[in-house]
Amino acid sequence: MISFLQHPQNKPQKRKLFLGAGAAIVLCFVRFSFFLRSAMVGDISEQNNTLQSLTQTSPTINNSQGTSISKDASGLKLAWLMSFPNSGTSYTMKLVAESTNLATASNYGQEGYNTMGQEIPVFNNISSPFIATNGKFPEAFILTKTHCSMRCAYCPPSKYFVEADSFQEGCLMLSNVIGDKKDKKTVPYNAELVGKAVHLFRNPFDNIISRFHMYGKNEKRLERDETKYSNDAAGFKEFCTDKDAMHVTKETKFFGESFVASTEGVPCHSDFYRYVQWHNLAFKVTRNMNLSTHIVHYEDYDTDFTKTWSNLLSFLELPHSQSMDYSGFLKKKYDDYFSDEE
Numbered sequence: 001m002i003s004f005l006q007h008p009q010n011k012p013q014k015r016k017l018f019l020g021a022g023a024a025i026v027l028c029f030v031r032f033s034f035f036l037r038s039a040m041v042g043d044i045s046e047q048n049n050t051l052q053s054l055t056q057t058s059p060t061i062n063n064s065q066g067t068s069i070s071k072d073a074s075g076l077k078l079a080w081l082m083s084f085p086n087s088g089t090s091y092t093m094k095l096v097a098e099s100t101n102l103a104t105a106s107n108y109g110q111e112g113y114n115t116m117g118q119e120i121p122v123f124n125n126i127s128s129p130f131i132a133t134n135g136k137f138p139e140a141f142i143l144t145k146t147h148c149s150m151r152c153a154y155c156p157p158s159k160y161f162v163e164a165d166s167f168q169e170g171c172l173m174l175s176n177v178i179g180d181k182k183d184k185k186t187v188p189y190n191a192e193l194v195g196k197a198v199h200l201f202r203n204p205f206d207n208i209i210s211r212f213h214m215y216g217k218n219e220k221r222l223e224r225d226e227t228k229y230s231n232d233a234a235g236f237k238e239f240c241t242d243k244d245a246m247h248v249t250k251e252t253k254f255f256g257e258s259f260v261a262s263t264e265g266v267p268c269h270s271d272f273y274r275y276v277q278w279h280n281l282a283f284k285v286t287r288n289m290n291l292s293t294h295i296v297h298y299e300d301y302d303t304d305f306t307k308t309w310s311n312l313l314s315f316l317e318l319p320h321s322q323s324m325d326y327s328g329f330l331k332k333k334y335d336d337y338f339s340d341e342e
Contacts, residue, residue, distance in 0.1 A: 076122070077195030078105065078129065079141035079316055080171065082286070084278045085151055086210035087202035088298035091329065095309060096143050097133040100318045106132040106145040109176030119176050127189040129174060140317040141196055146171050148285075150278050153215055154243070156250040160274055164288065167281040197291045198312065199282055202298040208271045209334045212236050233337045240267035267342060302331040 083089040097104050106112060109119035112130040119130040122142060129144045149170030150160045162170070172194075174187045202210075213231065229235035244263070247270070252260050263269040286293045294315040300308040305324075313320055 075140070076137055077141050078122070078144040078193050079196040079198060080194055080291075081143050081145050081198045081200060082171065082282050083145075083147060083200040084202070084207060084275055085147050086214050087200050087207050088301070089145055089147075089200065091298075091301070092198075092200060092296065092312075093132065093143065093145060095324065096312070096316070096318065097135060099309065099320075099324045100138070100313065101135050102138045102142075102318060103131050103135040104133045104143045104145070105129040107147075107171075107174050108145065109174065111145075123193070127174060127187050128193060129189070130176070138316070138318055143198065143316060144194075148278070148282065149173075150274050150281075153211070154246065156247045157254040157270070158250070160270070161254070161277075162281070164281055164284045168285045168288070171285060191289060194289065194291065196315070197286045197293045198315070199279075199286065199293055199295050200298065201279065201295065204272060204275050205338055206332070206334055207275060208268055209236060209337050210332075211271060212239055212268070215239070233334075236337050237267060243268055243270070265342065267338070299331070301329050305329065 081089060081092060083092075093104050093106075096102075105122050107129050109130045112119055112132045121130055122128045122137075122144075129146075132145065147170075149162055149167050152160055168191075169188065172188050172191055174189060176185055176187070212229075212235075229239045244267070248260060251263075251270075266272065292315075294312065296308065296312060309324055310320060
């Protein structure tokens, strides 16, 4: 099974991770943690900096598709869509936008260029996420994409092991890319802008495999040659073998010798570590921020689409203006990627 012991903050001791070869228990662990997390409602803790007034109206602007967006952010709050990458984020954003004809937002500016190649912020005159999809603003909460931190694909453990404070900073970090993608700028925004959170989960095995497919698609962006891996179970195993061998020495130094021994036979073990720690920290951050939180399982779009979609819109206080066609959802199956022993 997978479990994690977080070391006390400010103590320079080794992080301990116990990862048995029975990786199938990961799903049970994650499912169990879902039910331990209840929605929490409360006032967001007072920030050091006073937030400027959010009551503002600005002229209509054109987005990248050339259609207009009516900006009226009066009384609006962000509702984070917190998700580990490749867990159904894009589908959830598209579902909300198309079923309500209302705007959504993102921490990542490159996802919302207008015709002039500029990002459109949700709020004027303050650091804030960018408009991601067309439509008028919702009255209460705008769904806002954030992957927080711990997303690096090839980095050593010193880069992906973070504490809750650093993870929260990642959730509140804007990333905008204009022109040269290497010229990347990050800017934080105030936590008081956030009023709710949607916590999205996907089966960990499917999530890790989907990340493998993403690595291949983004080989140019990652500046690595992924073409040697076939886009199937065999390619996945070869990819994981190479990836697991990449930081053995650094993992041994960071986690201890027992870690290296315990990961034997677990393909892409560092991704499973990141997955579980990511969700643990997401729970901790939403609890610390007193955010009312709604949990969505990606697989529920397949098993009970109408209820999942309806409950999501109700939580976001968005209108159910039209019914949605379930046929647009495609759940990929990766049953042959992991053996029963793994």
